[in-house]
Amino acid sequence: MTDFLPPIQTTARDDAVLKALAGFVMQEKLGPGEKLPTERILAERLKVSRNTVREALTRWEGLGLVERRQGSGTYLKAAVSLDMLHMPLTLAGGNDFAGLMSTLEIRRALEAEAAALCAVRAGKAEIAEIERKLDIMEEAFQTRAGMSSDEDWEFHQAIFRASGNPLFEQIIAAMYELFHRFWEHPLGVRDFGHASFPYHRTIFNCIAAHDPEGARAEALKLIATVEDDLKRGAANLKLSDRK
Amino acid sequence: MTDFLPPIQTTARDDAVLKALAGFVMQEKLGPGEKLPTERILAERLKVSRNTVREALTRWEGLGLVERRQGSGTYLKAAVSLDMLHMPLTLAGGNDFAGLMSTLEIRRALEAEAAALCAVRAGKAEIAEIERKLDIMEEAFQTRAGMSSDEDWEFHQAIFRASGNPLFEQIIAAMYELFHRFWEHPLGVRDFGHASFPYHRTIFNCIAAHDPEGARAEALKLIATVEDDLKRGAANLKLSDRK
DNA sequence: TGCAGAAATTGGTTGGACCATTGAACCACT
């Protein structure tokens, strides 16, 4: 007895709309930044109500695939294809010390692995790009006395991108906001991140030398210094809370 | 000259609806599985159109926070709070060999770190729970001649849960579907996963002995065997493609 | 009491209308 009967598909209007739209995007080879048809046109072409089109687009908007600008149109924000897989993560309450430590543990896991992979796989072009970001970051660090979080971030992004695995960049990009909530309010530690500065170049050196285990070790050291800074900040905060 | 003028915030109806709804859920202490008010009631109470309520709920549904059942109602699927952070990941084309290898690299990074953290933090209760899952899995493995993917999964989940960091479980749970697409069609390798079987107990032993580096090493070995199986499968597939 | 059918409830869809924002075209003035 075959007990696997696929669930019957009665009505899944907006899903169908999304599938059709994804097909359209692929066929027209639309990339990020390009404008897709207006809601009214989509509704007419797909023979559904404009409201249904809107619900479908709302889903894509929530997934960050699309951006809607009133009065202007709807624009692609990322590459879409028919066989996309969505993994929406929602994590609650990252506003406290424990929450930030949690994200740092994730970052330690990913950053170490990505640095190692990068050391194995990065080609000449990728290494040059990483070094460029590193130079920019060091320049900013000197000029602005340690405030180089944006440039710092771009350096790490370049490593993730060169790891040859798009998932690293995606996951870490999704957590960017979470990290940066704190970067802005570094728990009272004024020189937050200073200690981690030198490791950026040591990581790069290992990558350029194609030394995966070295890169992994240096990445771990970097995260460890950030953790220390954080703990120090939390201790300060506790003291000042107590007044 | 200050060249940073933040864009002004005019109207954001559906966002406001979600915020209000999140507040309501918190106030009423609604948990997963519980039913929330009708769309019509929400529309009336919030003084917005039912359409707007629907757009807001559609976003939550897309994020997996809520489930809508026609004729029945809308039900919470996860805990929601006001300070949630959403990180929708969408990855394209996970249907090929490269896509699965990508997910395995993520899994290697997270699984190793989680096992190590677990070895440090797991208490008696957590260790007992993990051993229970391990026993179930080994039982299933003996009985069903190697088909124990569900039980296998629960074992790993238990480790993630005992790592003391909820993010591990969330990320890996989000990738569950991706992993299991292949578990079902293991590229023609009939004994897929057999080689990894013994490492489950060695991982557990290290955790129970509070040996983080040992647990990390065993976890890495486990992933390595899965990677080998996968490569073997890909090779087979290539051969059979060629007929 | 048990159960089939009616009725109410609830999410899903439709079509039409109007509002708010945007951007382009046009125009007047300098």
Add this chain to the structure above:
DNA sequence: AGTGGTTCAATGGTCCAACCAATTTCTGCA
């Protein structure tokens, strides 16, 4: 030429009222 203002069409955002489809609840008959 360029600056600023006006008009106007296009587009997303919101609203309304009705109906459809699935589900749940109620009702009344056997």
